[in-house]
Amino acid sequence: MHKIFLLVIVSFLIVSCGSTEIAERSSWEIIQEEILEPNCVACHTAGTSFANQSNLVLTKDVAYGQLVDREPNNAAAKADGLELVGTKGLESLYNSFLWEKINYPDYEHYYADHAEYGELMPLGGPALTYGELEYIRTWILSGAPEDGVVAESNLLEDEDRFEIPTGDYQPLAPPASGMQLNLGPFDIAADFEREFWYYRPLENPEEIYVTRFESTMREGSHHLILYDYPQGDTPDPETFRDIRNENGFLVYSTAQSIANQRFVWGTQTRNTDYTFPDGVALKLPANHGLDINSHYVNYSPDMKQGEVSVNLHTVDPSEVQHIAKNIFLSNTTFSLPAGKVTTLERSWTFNETRNIFLLSSHAHQYNTEFRIYIVGGPRDGELVYFSKDWEHPPLLEYDPPIVLNAGEGLRAEATYNNTTDRALEFGLLSVNEMMIIFGAYW
Numbered sequence: 001m002h003k004i005f006l007l008v009i010v011s012f013l014i015v016s017c018g019s020t021e022i023a024e025r026s027s028w029e030i031i032q033e034e035i036l037e038p039n040c041v042a043c044h045t046a047g048t049s050f051a052n053q054s055n056l057v058l059t060k061d062v063a064y065g066q067l068v069d070r071e072p073n074n075a076a077a078k079a080d081g082l083e084l085v086g087t088k089g090l091e092s093l094y095n096s097f098l099w100e101k102i103n104y105p106d107y108e109h110y111y112a113d114h115a116e117y118g119e120l121m122p123l124g125g126p127a128l129t130y131g132e133l134e135y136i137r138t139w140i141l142s143g144a145p146e147d148g149v150v151a152e153s154n155l156l157e158d159e160d161r162f163e164i165p166t167g168d169y170q171p172l173a174p175p176a177s178g179m180q181l182n183l184g185p186f187d188i189a190a191d192f193e194r195e196f197w198y199y200r201p202l203e204n205p206e207e208i209y210v211t212r213f214e215s216t217m218r219e220g221s222h223h224l225i226l227y228d229y230p231q232g233d234t235p236d237p238e239t240f241r242d243i244r245n246e247n248g249f250l251v252y253s254t255a256q257s258i259a260n261q262r263f264v265w266g267t268q269t270r271n272t273d274y275t276f277p278d279g280v281a282l283k284l285p286a287n288h289g290l291d292i293n294s295h296y297v298n299y300s301p302d303m304k305q306g307e308v309s310v311n312l313h314t315v316d317p318s319e320v321q322h323i324a325k326n327i328f329l330s331n332t333t334f335s336l337p338a339g340k341v342t343t344l345e346r347s348w349t350f351n352e353t354r355n356i357f358l359l360s361s362h363a364h365q366y367n368t369e370f371r372i373y374i375v376g377g378p379r380d381g382e383l384v385y386f387s388k389d390w391e392h393p394p395l396l397e398y399d400p401p402i403v404l405n406a407g408e409g410l411r412a413e414a415t416y417n418n419t420t421d422r423a424l425e426f427g428l429l430s431v432n433e434m435m436i437i438f439g440a441y442w
């Protein structure tokens, strides 16, 4: 915190002492000169076979026009409706083929779900630094302007790079303060989707304050969600409760056991490290427990194994200013007609002020787009969340938080392409559909 503050002061001094004639470089110029030039231009120069193959030239004279408001050359990306870089901010980020191509930390999703998108860039690696990625992400979120400063240049000081993990699954190192939940290895039969809940008493004699969740999973996971039971009707401890039996039919006792669960935390990526905003913590009462919900997909002809490791990092209550609460807004009353594209809309308003710092969505395979807008107040109608990927919806963080006052709320707009010959309704299994806003606020 101090370091960032100092940097701000120092850069302020530099800017204010320097003569005003030296114009500050625009964010685009910084991207061009500091990121594209050293990492991409060697290949993406007119006349090279790489430039011909990608139909993309990133030299200074043409790069902006080559990237912004332009269709991809890659046929699959084009068919998916992506642009290289659009100028609609948030929506454009999740529609950006440039972002897909450079977002190395998401490599697993990229290669598993988009085999036709070609290689991650820079071709042959290494990945851009986290700072460079964050700089480009911020620029796209700000509408990808050619002029003006829209990203803090100190972002580029983060020079660490993502590396594709090698070797076998490694459980997490236990947290310095907090607790660790490990589960597995457990079997996932060939050509089967295994989803279960497993209730773990935390054996915490006192209440705990969680500020960070860290998780890692063996390959093949679709999602991991932690739930709890505020009404106290907890399921049997330390027991695998599968949602479908080996013939694929719903196990009713499992469905019943999760009726009163409450979402605590979740992720759809294999390695996640999520820290709450400064001073915000999730409070878990004494003698609490968490229901670990793991969903693995194995379309291969061989039995596979799944495994999950989660760290709950805790702090002393004196460090906590705000208690985090969950947002779980689920539309359970809908019917999507067979063979049609349908867009559902549903609004929720709140009766007290909420500082929302996290949003995500949940839907199943027929969902093609999920949007969340603000309802009421000065930001009425603003799009704050966008996902085109039902399997890996983004977990969007808001800093500063979205402040909604009493009477204001959120509106979800979700589009489904029901390619089946039957109407789809709300349901737990992946042959049904869902429309849920997940999130957190204080």
Ligand code: HEC
Binding pocket: 035, 036, 039, 040, 041, 042, 043, 044, 050, 053, 054, 055, 056, 071, 072, 073, 074, 084, 097, 098, 101, 102, 117, 118, 119, 120, 121, 122, 123, 124, 128
């Ligand atoms: C070693 C050569 C090489 C380097 C370095 C390289 N690229 Fe590429 N790039 C290619 C090739 C070859 C293709 C076409 C095949 C593919 O998409 O995998 C391509 C394709 C692309 C595409 C897709 C274009 C389209 O419309 O289909 C984008 C975007 C891209 N590169 C961006 C970058 C960026 C940004 C960098 C630097 C961070 C970079 N590339 C570095 C060789 C390279």
